[in-house]
Amino acid sequence: MEYFSAEGYELARQVLQRGIAAVFLLAFLNAAAQFPPLLGEHGLLPAPRYLERSAGRRIPTLFRLHYSDRLLRVVAWTGAVASALLVAGLPQQGPPWVPLLVFGLIWFLYLSIVNVGQVFYAFGWESLLLEAGFLAAFLGSNEVAPPVTVLFLFRWLVFRLEFGAGLIKMRGDRVWRDLTALYYHHETQPMPNPASWFFHHLPKPLHKAEVLGNHFAQLVVPFFLFFPQPVASIAAGLVILTQLWLVLSGNFAWLNVLTILVAFSAVDDAAVRAVLPWAAFGSPDPGSTPLWFVAVVLLMTAVMLYWAWEPLRNLFSRDQLMNASFNRWHLSNAYGAFGSITRRRNEVVIEGTMDEPGPDARWREYGFHGKPGDPARLPRQFAPYHLRLDWLMWFLALGSSGGNWFPVLLQRLLAADPRTLKLLREDPFDGQPPRWVRARVFRYRFSTPQELRAEHVWWVREPAGVLVDPIKRRDRDA
Structure with missing residues (x-):
């Protein structure tokens, strides 16, 4: 035929x-x-x-x-x-x-x-x-x-x-x-x-x-x-x-x-x-x-x-x-993507501590697989694999509502939930539940070639605000 x-x-x-x-x-x-x-x-x-x-x-x-x-x-x-x-x-x-x-x-x-x-x-x-x-x-x-x-x-x-x-x-x-x-x-x-x-x-x-x-x-x-x-x-x-x-x-x-x-x-x-x-x-x-x-x-x-x-x-x-x-x-x-381009990069950084919140508290950062975190870490290749949580964190930093899932994520981290921790690259508490967590916003930009040579960092970041003040684990999990 x-x-x-x-x-x-x-x-x-x-x-x-x-x-x-x-x-x-x-x-x-x-x-x-x-x-x-x-x-x-x-x-x-x-x-x-x-x-x-x-x-x-x-x-x-x-x-x-x-x-x-x-x-x-x-x-x-x-x-x-x-x-x-x-x-x-x-x-x-x-x-x-x-x-x-x-x-x-x-x-x-x-x-x-x-x-x-x-x-x-x-x-x-x-x-x-x-x-x-x-x-x-x-x-x-x-x-x-x-x-x-x-x-x-x-x-x-x-x-x-x-x-x-x-x-x-x-x-x-x-x-x-x-x-x-x-x-x-x-x-x-x-x-x-x-x-x-x-x-x-x-x-x-x-x-x-x-x-x-x-x-x-x-x-x-x-x-x-x-x-x-x-x-x-x-x-x-x-x-x-x-x-x-x-x-x-x-x-x-x-x-x-x-x-x-x-x-x-x-x-x-x-x-x-x-x-x-x-x-x-x-x-x-x-x-x-x-x-x-x-x-x-x-x-x-x-x-x-x-x-x-x-x-x-x-x-x-x-x-x-x-x-x-x-x-x-x-x-x-x-279909279609990137109809608009953001001019500055914000990142939501989640931190936990075993101390009481205050000027002397030691806050430690949770590491994600794909989203930028540690300025000294070279971004990795993951595509075509899809890191769904990392992508939602990017949208969260753009100002989209994470009201349905982000508070639950913080509670899961406070409980050191093993299934949730497997979605992350680094748990700074090695499986132990922190006493407090918080979420801060940082402004990120790529380092210049001079900064990369001198400081060995791929990113330069500075604090840009607080998304979630320190919280404790709720008596009843989300």
């Missing part, structure tokens, strides 16, 4: 299916490790309470009738095993219905987690993973060629990602329009990585050139993804290169990796052979595509095109939404 099968896209199919499954594997492992202390029965925002409050809402989740940490772990590990099988390519060896079912399984299992994850799962890349995973289910198996319409829907996804991000920048902050955004971004981004300090200190004319290149990659290049080959492959290559630049300069969970993967939907085998002449790909017989598979894919395509209206209209709206889902299945989404 020539109209249905996309010959010459076998590498694209392999990258999409195996790569997206690898991100799902990481996401499920992340849930198994972090969901119980953050959102479990005794978490900072317990999922059972959320489900009780949402009893009247139609939330698609396996946990709607019952939540337990044990069930959560069963869901997470089942999803991880199924994802690992897809990474290995085993379901793809069978007929098309096998990867369809396996991808459908991991999509719904992860949807079940996201829909009860509240603020700790309120990130655009959660919806991106769900939408990409749903589409990957319809790419078929090695017995058939990838469907044309599914590759088109992947390109539409890349278009929304890139063009939406470009528009939100131009509308959101003048620093994107006057090309000065990178004077601040590397220093104030949520979670710098080991190279961020060096990117920040690049010459300002180069920063302006980077922003200009970003605008070209996000506002112009995405249109060429729908052009005939080799133009589409070149456009995808430019998207991939700009995303690799972002991978080098910051920690954005799996956002950039997933964008790179879905961009491969526009890369055909001929383009890869032009760069790697020795590359060889299988070529399934397009005539072997079962009629039932054609019907299922075309029905899914029609539904996705029907749902495409809202995100399309959003792109051209003056009140463009960023990282919003237009249905409860996370299959019709708006």
Whole structure:
């Protein structure tokens, strides 16, 4: 069926299916490790309470009738095993219905987690993973060629990602329009990585050139993804290169990796052979595509095109939404990031003491894995792994409300709760409960090259206020 099968896209199919499954594997492992202390029965925002409050809402989740940490772990590990099988390519060896079912399984299992994850799962890349995973289910198996319409829907996804991000920048902050955004971004981004300090200190004319290149990659290049080959492959290559630049300069969970993967939907085998002449790909017989598979894919395509209206209209709206889902299945989404850039970096630093508060009290700082703390500590690389608590601490420092979870976190630290302490890099009390904790705000900036040489610090910080005065443990835990 020539109209249905996309010959010459076998590498694209392999990258999409195996790569997206690898991100799902990481996401499920992340849930198994972090969901119980953050959102479990005794978490900072317990999922059972959320489900009780949402009893009247139609939330698609396996946990709607019952939540337990044990069930959560069963869901997470089942999803991880199924994802690992897809990474290995085993379901793809069978007929098309096998990867369809396996991808459908991991999509719904992860949807079940996201829909009860509240603020700790309120990130655009959660919806991106769900939408990409749903589409990957319809790419078929090695017995058939990838469907044309599914590759088109992947390109539409890349278009929304890139063009939406470009528009939100131009509308959101003048620093994107006057090309000065990178004077601040590397220093104030949520979670710098080991190279961020060096990117920040690049010459300002180069920063302006980077922003200009970003605008070209996000506002112009995405249109060429729908052009005939080799133009589409070149456009995808430019998207991939700009995303690799972002991978080098910051920690954005799996956002950039997933964008790179879905961009491969526009890369055909001929383009890869032009760069790697020795590359060889299988070529399934397009005539072997079962009629039932054609019907299922075309029905899914029609539904996705029907749902495409809202995100399309959003792109051209003056009140463009960023990282919003237009249905409860996370299959019709708006994307975009960094519509505005903060000019100064604040950090919330949590401290505890065994002494009574006063001028002689010795306060010791809790260390986080990813967020800046000790000025002498070089930022680490964690992406594509997602440090959810660290990200929420960044939003807290920006002034967002942590009223639902931050007071509970402080009480957990006062109780030296082992599950909570596992989310941190350093417990200054070695598992013993402190008598008091407090939260202070510090103004951070990257050190200058001279300060780095003289003082061996990557950051310079100064006190900027108190967020929470010293508190004791409550008699009844939160």
